[in-house]
Amino acid sequence: MTTIVLIGAGNVASHLAPALQKNGYKIIQIYSRTKKSAQLLGEKLKIDYTEKIQAIKQQAQIYLFAVSDKAIEPVLQKMPQNKQALYLHTGGSMPMNIFKQYVTHFGVLYPLQTFSKNRKVNLTQVPFFVEANKPENLVVIKKIAEKLSNICIELSSDDRKYLHLAAVFACNFVNHLYHISQQVLSEKKIDFSVLHPLIQETAQKALENNPADVQTGPAVRYDTNIIEKQLDLLKNTPQYAQIYEQISKSIHFIQKKKE
């Protein structure tokens, strides 16, 4: 049974850990600098846990980092190092070579999804992007990805940066636009739920079409009459007005290029 030390107990770690257990991997320890997070996940999954870097076990076959980009190197510098083990991280933007000066076997296992602790995600439908410093390591990483998911794709660190950027637009930024629309409605005490069918249909449409081909709204024809009135409704929230203006211009710019 392959043994894993899991570095991190946040959103990504708490989704990957039970899936790894179910698929025959033995997580022998969870490390988190936040004792409470380590304890919560450790107790839930009946796994040893620690918040002390020096207490990280040395005999694991895989060290899986599911922490923020910034946290990888500080932990790597202080933890006990193991020349035989495979070191993996799960980040979108971090190059694989972050590991290079510290360890011998390393790679990346990046699940492209938004994870929250209290939401179930069907990992089998989540695309996993993998990369390794040696062919034999790629075999091991692919095996993990293919056990967890139906979609496993090899991708370089450079391409992964673009993938992560695209995900920031399609997920993090989209969510912020949902937030703005909720704020606009709440001013008039209209419940956000009236937008639910629109949000679902907008997402669904993008899955079945080229988004540029199904673009609608006042910005497409740059209807200055509506655009100016809507900007006026946003005059008390200049940060939202700026977003409105920038996106409208960008939509119109694309539209003009198409014509």
Next chain:
Amino acid sequence: MTTIVLIGAGNVASHLAPALQKNGYKIIQIYSRTKKSAQLLGEKLKIDYTEKIQAIKQQAQIYLFAVSDKAIEPVLQKMPQNKQALYLHTGGSMPMNIFKQYVTHFGVLYPLQTFSKNRKVNLTQVPFFVEANKPENLVVIKKIAEKLSNICIELSSDDRKYLHLAAVFACNFVNHLYHISQQVLSEKKIDFSVLHPLIQETAQKALENNPADVQTGPAVRYDTNIIEKQLDLLKNTPQYAQIYEQISKSIHFIQKKKE
């Protein structure tokens, strides 16, 4: 049987028309300034059609405008007017009183959804927002909305403006972000479909939570390291870089207020 003249043969008109027919309304004519659109929809639904404003029939009980905001008044000025008939429009931003100086009975029937000609939409799940200049007209409009949909809500012109603005963010602008993410991926020849599970989960999460509570990504903690690197990836598309910067700042601004 209530008789309707439909003004417009675009996305909204082509979704409403068959639903009205199925629910016992008799569309006696379709007008569109584009002959081809009028003909296409008219022939499909076996309804008389015209592209001549003066040929619009005078004896209908309802004149339903499903055209762009700008097009309402020019048609209204030139068409034969009917003091007994009810005049409705389907727009989000246009006040009801656009009709005031021309006709006696009027109101609004606004379906909050994104309509494309080639996509089926389940109208029964689409919220319809209604408004009328007289209580007896409201009864008629509500009856139409309740036949077409399970969700019928009375809303003033002023509140409807905000609703439409919210919809622009949650639909039109969200779609543009999907477009940007697709463009970013296409530079690296990565298929847009890898983002599908993320797009679906992001939408689903917003339906089940307060979007501000589930905001994730580098902008939340304003991770300047990732933000600067990602801005650099966008250096050849300054309009996307500006959108990236504005939205990141706005996400962080909200986050700081929460803390």
